Amino acid sequence: MKIESLYEFIVLSHYLNFTTAANNLNMSQPTLSKHISELEQELDVDLITRGKDLEMTAAGTAFLKDAIQIHHLCKDAVKRVREISKQNIETLTIQEPYIVDLMSEILFKSVSRFKLANPYVMTKYYSEKGRKSIELLEQGTIDIALTIDCVGTERIEKVSEKKGLIFFPVLQEPLCAWMHEGHPLATKEPLTLEDLVHTPINMTSTRSLDPMRFAILDLFNKALGVRPNLQTYSSETLNEFFMNTHDRNAVFLVTSAVAASPLLGMQRNMMSRPIDDDRARITSYLVLRADYQKKSIDKFLEMIECVISTDIDHHDKVSYLKEIE
Numbered sequence: 001m002k003i004e005s006l007y008e009f010i011v012l013s014h015y016l017n018f019t020t021a022a023n024n025l026n027m028s029q030p031t032l033s034k035h036i037s038e039l040e041q042e043l044d045v046d047l048i049t050r051g052k053d054l055e056m057t058a059a060g061t062a063f064l065k066d067a068i069q070i071h072h073l074c075k076d077a078v079k080r081v082r083e084i085s086k087q088n089i090e091t092l093t094i095q096e097p098y099i100v101d102l103m104s105e106i107l108f109k110s111v112s113r114f115k116l117a118n119p120y121v122m123t124k125y126y127s128e129k130g131r132k133s134i135e136l137l138e139q140g141t142i143d144i145a146l147t148i149d150c151v152g153t154e155r156i157e158k159v160s161e162k163k164g165l166i167f168f169p170v171l172q173e174p175l176c177a178w179m180h181e182g183h184p185l186a187t188k189e190p191l192t193l194e195d196l197v198h199t200p201i202n203m204t205s206t207r208s209l210d211p212m213r214f215a216i217l218d219l220f221n222k223a224l225g226v227r228p229n230l231q232t233y234s235s236e237t238l239n240e241f242f243m244n245t246h247d248r249n250a251v252f253l254v255t256s257a258v259a260a261s262p263l264l265g266m267q268r269n270m271m272s273r274p275i276d277d278d279r280a281r282i283t284s285y286l287v288l289r290a291d292y293q294k295k296s297i298d299k300f301l302e303m304i305e306c307v308i309s310t311d312i313d314h315h316d317k318v319s320y321l322k323e324i325e
Helices: 003-015 018-024 029-043 058-085 102-117 133-138 153-163 207-224 295-310
Strands: 090-095 121-126 145-149 165-180 201-204 230-233 251-255 270-274 281-289
Touching: 003 018, 003 029, 003 058, 018 029, 090 133, 090 295, 102 121, 102 165, 102 295, 121 295, 133 145, 133 281, 145 207, 153 165, 165 295, 201 207, 207 230, 281 295
Parallel strands: 090 121, 201 230, 201 251
Antiparallel strands: 145 281, 165 251, 165 270, 165 281
């Protein structure tokens, strides 16, 4: 079906006269009559009754509404693509979250709203197994990386200065211990980092999930000067990793959002409880190169702030943006 035929039908429905409509369309009356007949054949309905006076059929009247809408949509689409073709299109590549948590909710909502608000920016996720986010950022493969840290701003500031990076804190959450309900620490009050020093902590050895492992190592080293007893598993997915619940003496360290997720909730005989220790907090960052030039990055950071203020449920004991110490 040609869009021109739709417009010709719209004009004819207005004048209900082939000669007048054809003159308005700058074509001959036989040509217009032929086009309308072809349109009727394609639709397999009569759109008008031909006689001394033209009249719209019931089918023609119904089709007219859709024809007008389709014609307007086509005109708008042509206008939009022509405008886009004149723009300097930027590509914004963001590291795909490696786990479904509160940070990923903020990121997904921000990307969705950013795409609608910025049609001239090609926004996409990037995921590659076995590659660290900072490496991808330094190589220019991505524009915005994700990372986490548990030891405060001092180390972040050193890394930022050394590597020429900007760490944009998004949220800070308390850590929880996910364990078998019969674990000795399940009823320990209070539960502190000291209680976890000699407890086996399950951790994935998959390199794409390194940020969490390094964050936990740094946390225990700074807070207690010790190395935690990490039990590492080589798992292709987090689903597979969280199935490693056969060791009832081991615990998993997760955020409260992950602890409340369906993935963990469906595991029988497992429970989560907060770690009653202000040191056991994890901060999620967006990471940028300090020399970035893309204006879309600034706009995306503004969208992150907008989503946090208007589009997510705020949780107790979770700090956001400037609230983060």
